[in-house]
Amino acid sequence: MVNDIIKELEEKMKKTISSLKKELASMKAGRATPAMLDRIEVDYYGTMTSLNQLANISVPESRILMIQPWDKSAMKSIEKAILVSDLGLNPSNDGTSMRLVIPELTEETRKNLVKNIKKAGEDSKVALRSIRRDANDKVKNLKKDNSITEDEVKSSENDIQKKTDAYVKEVDNVVDAKEKEIMSI
Structure with missing residues (x-):
């Protein structure tokens, strides 16, 4: 049961990351794509x-x-x-x-793009935290139904937090890479 919750959490988080990458790919970076x-x-x-x-x-x-x-x-x-x-x-x-x-990027345009990139990154982090909250709620509901013990709840919450931290770090890496790409053109 808990493993299913964690698998679902990972699938949703992967979708969030791919959605972010797709959104950032559609932002113009001074060259045509x-x-x-x-x-x-x-x-x-x-x-x-x-x-x-x-x-x-x-x-x-x-x-x-x-x-x-x-x-x-x-x-x-x-x-x-x-x-x-x-x-x-x-x-x-x-x-x-x-x-x-596609026009050359001006300094002002670059700064605006970086702002939009960071906003997209923050939106993705909010989505990841929402997914984490939903998973934690499901685990707590299993505890209420006496399907799992208190120790399993703590262990599951730790696993969920570790996965969330890893995906938040991935969002930061994707955002940083896109920011460097924009600023180096």
Whole structure:
């Protein structure tokens, strides 16, 4: 029973870390990556559709993203979705494909990005603590049901705390790596 709780805790914490990594990958870092457009949703015939499902996204040069929609009639919708996004990019549309030039990062932009990175890291830590609290509550409920002893409760809480500490450290490492990447460009 307790092992199931700890396995579930680890699965949820791993998902939190991968979610953080995905979010940080979509933050622009002065060079073009298709992951920057992962959060863009396009109104495609009345349905909100992820941009990467509507077009081929490539990186012909280090600071240019090329978007080639499979359905050319979606060009206007894609352009509109990019313009209203928080990326601050202006697409240049030639009728068959679209180019996005990623501007060089200014010092102020870097500092704002680092702020957003740290906020994403803190949000992930809050999520990890919430997962820890839920796991501890489940262990305490097992104690109330007399399914486990007080010693097993203490041991389980220690295990849960150790796992939480390890994942919080991993969040710090991911955030630090992204911060260094942004500041060194």
